[in-house]
Amino acid sequence: MISIPKIFKPFFYPKRYKIALGGRGSGKSTSIALVLLIRGASAKTRILCAREIQNSITDSVYKLLKDLINENEEFKDYQCLQNIIRHPNGTEFIFKGLRHNINDIKSTEGVNICWVEEAQSVSEQSWDILIPTIREADSEIFITFNPDREDDPTYQRFVANPDDDMLVLRVNYDNNPFFSEVLRAEMERDKLRDYNKYLHIWLGEFRNTTDSAIFSNWTVREFETPYKAEFLFGADWGFARDPNTVTRMYIEGETLYIDYEANAVGVEIDDTPTLWDTIPEIKNYIVRADSARPELISYMNRNGFLVRAAEKWQGSVEDGIETIRRFNVVIHPRCKHTAKEFSLYSYKTHRLTGDILPQVEDANNHHIDSIRYALEPITKNGLGVWLNII
Numbered sequence: 206m207i208s209i210p211k212i213f214k215p216f217f218y219p220k221r222y223k224i225a226l227g228g229r230g231s232g233k234s235t236s237i238a239l240v241l242l243i244r245g246a247s248a249k250t251r252i253l254c255a256r257e258i259q260n261s262i263t264d265s266v267y268k269l270l271k272d273l274i275n276e277n278e279e280f281k282d283y284q285c286l287q288n289i290i291r292h293p294n295g296t297e298f299i300f301k302g303l304r305h306n307i308n309d310i311k312s313t314e315g316v317n318i319c320w321v322e323e324a325q326s327v328s329e330q331s332w333d334i335l336i337p338t339i340r341e342a343d344s345e346i347f348i349t350f351n352p353d354r355e356d357d358p359t360y361q362r363f364v365a366n367p368d369d370d371m372l373v374l375r376v377n378y379d380n381n382p383f384f385s386e387v388l389r390a391e392m393e394r395d396k397l398r399d400y401n402k403y404l405h406i407w408l409g410e411f412r413n414t415t416d417s418a419i420f421s422n423w424t425v426r427e428f429e430t431p432y433k434a435e436f437l438f439g440a441d442w443g444f445a446r447d448p449n450t451v452t453r454m455y456i457e458g459e460t461l462y463i464d465y466e467a468n469a470v471g472v473e474i475d476d477t478p479t480l481w482d483t484i485p486e487i488k489n490y491i492v493r494a495d496s497a498r499p500e501l502i503s504y505m506n507r508n509g510f511l512v513r514a515a516e517k518w519q520g521s522v523e524d525g526i527e528t529i530r531r532f533n534v535v536i537h538p539r540c541k542h543t544a545k546e547f548s549l550y551s552y553k554t555h556r557l558t559g560d561i562l563p564q565v566e567d568a569n570n571h572h573i574d575s576i577r578y579a580l581e582p583i584t585k586n587g588l589g590v591w592l593n594i595i
Contacts, residue, residue, distance in 0.1 A: 207243065207277055209236050212380045216240045216347070221370040224348040224363050227409035230378035230388045233349045234322060238269050241298075241320060241347070242280055249295035253319040255310075255335065257326040259302030262288050266322050267300055303331040310334055317341050324350035329358040355411050377408050400425050404548050417551040417561050419526060423534035425544050430455070430464050438487055439579030440494035440512070441571045442501055443470065449477060451492070452543060452575040453484050461532035461580075466540040466572060474501065478508045493578040515578035516585070522565060525577030528584040543572040 213236040216223050225233045244250055254266050270290055274280040284291045290298040303310060311334060319339045321327060339346055352360055367373050378384045378392060396403040400423070404410040434455040441450045449472040453465040465484045472480055481487055488509055494502055496514035505512045518524075536544045549569035553562040577584070 207239055207279055208383070209239050210376075210381055210383070212374065212376055213237070213240065215372055215374065219343065220345065220372040222346050222348065222363060222368075223372045223374075224367075225374045225376055226348075226350050226352055226360075226364060227376040227380075228351060228378060228405075228407040230381060230384050230392065230407065231376040231409075232381040232383060233376060234266065234269060235273070237320060237347055237349055238266060238273055241318065242270065242273060242277075242283070244318070245292055245296035245298070246280060246282065246294070250317045251315050252296070252298045253313060253316045253339070254298055254300045255303055255319060255321050256323050257303050257328065257331060258305070259300065262300055264302070265300040266320070267298075270298060303327060303335060307334055310338055313338055315341060316344065318345050318347060320347040320349070322349050324348045324359045325353045325357050327359050329362075332358060332362060351406075352409050353412050375409065397424070397426065400544065401548050404545070410545070410548065417554055418548075419550045419552060419565065420530065420534070420547050422530055422532065423536060423544075423547045425536045425538055427538060428462060428464070428535060430462070431457070434462075436486060436490050437579040438484070438490050438492040439515070439575035439577070440481075440492050441575040441578070442495050442498045443472075443571060445471065448542070448571050449480060450542070450571040450575050451481055451484055451487070452540075452572050452579065453487070454576065454579060456532070459531075459533055461529070461534045461576075462537075463534065463540050463543055463576070464537045466543050468542040468572070474504060477501070477505065478510070481505070481510065493581055495574065495578065515581050521584075522577070524584050525580065526565070528580050529573070529576060540572075543576075546570060546572050 271285045274283045443449045448468045448470045451467040454463045491511045493515040502512045546569045553564045
């Protein structure tokens with residue numbers, strides 16, 4: 206019996222574009238291969254398996270398809286020839302590279318389904334040539350990839366602003382019931398030793414350029430908050446596009462522990478107290494918040510919170526960053542938005558040369574800003590007061 210993770214069920218229903226993106230171990234390639242083998246065994250189908258560069262058949266998904274055919278009795282009628290896979294009903298799988306086979310791609314006729322694997326590498330020019338080639342009635346284009354950069358043509362064309370004829374599925378190892386213990390061990394190792402790598406490789410987040418990353422002094426792991434911990438709270442306001450955020454933390458020695466967060470977009474002023482109340486003990490401590498919204502600070506104070514406007518001065522952002530850098534930062538796994546920001550927060554890069562600039566990118570920083578606000582007294586007074594450093 207053929208088993209496919211249920212998250213891929215929509216791939217059996219009609220849609221012009223079917224996109225699956227995410228990290229390693231998600232089962233994307235295997236599941237799509239099974240879907241296509243089932244489709245091909247059910248009715249005559251011409252399936253083009255493409256990738257940006259294919260120097261030989263070994264660079265393609267040919268071996269994956271062949272292995273699945275050999276493993277499943279239901280596919281016994283398929284014939285795996287030297288450069289093509291055929292079924293007695295007329296179905297055939299053909300394999301081509303895109304970049305160096307422009308004329309060959311243009312002349313490819315009768316394709317019902319095109320599967321583009323490792324699509325993060327496909328150029329805008331290749332898409333412009335390929336898409337008009339897949340022109341049979343009810344033809345479909347399957348796209349699988351692990352995201353690399355947000356400005357990659359594939360991500361921008363199919364994911365950043367999807368159309369109604371596009372099915373976009375984000376899938377990771379935790380959606381794969383067949384995720385192997387070998388891969389799980391590798392995943393856990395990366396999660397412990399290099400969280401940026403874990404986010405990119407296993408959760409399909411964009412690659413973070415190491416040289417431009419602002420923080421490297423952090424990790425994500427489980428921990429128990431001490432009963433007598435003295436908490437610090439910070440808040441950053443948002444509404445339409447930016448999230449309303451609150452972050453709870455405490456300090457032990459040279460380690461800053463972040464154990465709770467609240468994060469929501471589109472929160473009305475009247476609903477902000479409810480959001481904040483999801484953070485334990487928040488009403489027992491001062492919350493330092495962005496001073497840009499004094500009316501919100503006043504409103505929250507009237508609703509039982511102890512909110513103070515965080516001070517800002519020339520260079521306060523950079524000073525706050527340096528304070529955070531002096532700690533070992535440990536983020537609890539439930540603080541997913543905070544962890545993502547620590548991964549993505551970066552310096553600007555020169556638009557022409559790619560050189561790292563000394564200016565901080567004003568993005569991916571809502572929880573980080575709230576942490577800066579919470580640590581403002583430490584930034585102003587110095588770490589020695591808190592760490593007993595002489």
